[in-house]
Amino acid sequence: MERILITGAAGQIGEALRKGLRGSYSLVRLLDIAPLGNAEDGEEIVAADIGDIAALEKAMTGIGAVVHLAGASQEAEWEKVLPLNIAGCYNVFEAARRQGVKRVVFASSNHAIGFHRRERFIDNTVAPRPDSRYGVSKVFGEALGRLYADKHGISVACLRIGTFRRADRPTTARELLTWISHRDMAQLVRCCIDHPNYHFVIVYGVSNNLRSRWDNTNVKFLGYRPEDDSEVFAPEIFAQGKKENEISAQFHGAHYCPMEFTGDAAQID
Numbered sequence: 001m002e003r004i005l006i007t008g009a010a011g012q013i014g015e016a017l018r019k020g021l022r023g024s025y026s027l028v029r030l031l032d033i034a035p036l037g038n039a040e041d042g043e044e045i046v047a048a049d050i051g052d053i054a055a056l057e058k059a060m061t062g063i064g065a066v067v068h069l070a071g072a073s074q075e076a077e078w079e080k081v082l083p084l085n086i087a088g089c090y091n092v093f094e095a096a097r098r099q100g101v102k103r104v105v106f107a108s109s110n111h112a113i114g115f116h117r118r119e120r121f122i123d124n125t126v127a128p129r130p131d132s133r134y135g136v137s138k139v140f141g142e143a144l145g146r147l148y149a150d151k152h153g154i155s156v157a158c159l160r161i162g163t164f165r166r167a168d169r170p171t172t173a174r175e176l177l178t179w180i181s182h183r184d185m186a187q188l189v190r191c192c193i194d195h196p197n198y199h200f201v202i203v204y205g206v207s208n209n210l211r212s213r214w215d216n217t218n219v220k221f222l223g224y225r226p227e228d229d230s231e232v233f234a235p236e237i238f239a240q241g242k243k244e245n246e247i248s249a250q251f252h253g254a255h256y257c258p259m260e261f262t263g264d265a266a267q268i269d
């Protein structure tokens with residue numbers, strides 16, 4: 001039974017994983033700057049900042065796998081993205097190397113590939129095409145993961161998560177494509193932690209949605225078999241009659257694409 005560390009454990013996904021993975025590992029160490037409440041059986045709580053590499057090293061003592069969720073979880077000003085998602089992400093991989101951690105599961109995002117046209121069904125091999133500073137930081141995290149896999153032999157899984165909501169349901173037409181349920185998220189992370197052997201992998205973190213625009217064939221070897229499909233929410237969502245923004249509707253990254261947009265969408269192939 002593995003000993004695992006979850007960074008950003010007080011967030012939406014962290015909270016769901018804390019519940020969903022309870023009892024599966026000999027130790028689940030939970031790290032955040034936000035309050036995490038009391039430790040349950042099999043848990044340890046660590047109040048630490050991912051900006052503090054010494055604290056991360058300490059938190060990774062005796063840990064076999066790290067699930068890295070902490071940081072800016074949406075588009076933000078550079079002054080926030082830089083320390084949290086660039087420097088903080090580096091600290092996590094580097095602390096893992098120094099502590100001999102065998103595996104890192106990194107919460108990447110669909111915004112790493114957001115400016116690919118939605119009419120194209122894309123897989124895990126498409127070129128990075130970030131739609132935001134946040135998306136660039138996720139491309140950076142994936143690149144760091146590949147470096148630490150190739151150079152230091154750490155096994156790395158990057159999950160390009162679609163849309164995970166505390167309410168455990170999609171709320172817009174676009175989220176019907178990208179939604180991942182709480183139990184599918186827990187299953188996917190469990191598959192990434194438990195699989196006996198992989199070097200580096202990028203997969204989409206998405207449920208079995210009828211309308212998905214991502215070819216996630218690559219995830220199958222991990223044993224991930226999503227149980228949920230957003231389609232059950234489709235009638236209710238379409239009944240709201242909301243129209244998607246014209247630029248948003250053209251790309252995988254949706255509403256992140258028109259943010260601060262001063263380009264020419266027609267030029268984006």
Ligand SMILES: NC(=O)c1ccc[n+]([C@@H]2O[C@H](COP(=O)([O-])OP(=O)(O)OC[C@H]3O[C@@H](n4cnc5c(N)ncnc54)[C@H](O)[C@@H]3O)[C@@H](O)[C@H]2O)c1
Pocket residue numbers: 007008009010011012013014031032033034048049050051068069070071072073074084088107108109110160161162163164165
């Ligand atoms: N929720 C989604 O739809 C979604 C989609 C794609 C990717 N992701 C990624 O998954 C991860 C988790 O997302 P979430 O929705 O749970 O986000 P969240 O914002 O709910 O949680 C992030 C957590 O990180 C913690 N944190 C922030 N700065 C920290 C620091 N300096 N040190 C330690 N902890 C810090 C916060 O306190 C928070 O608990 C993020 O990396 C996010 O980019 C989420």
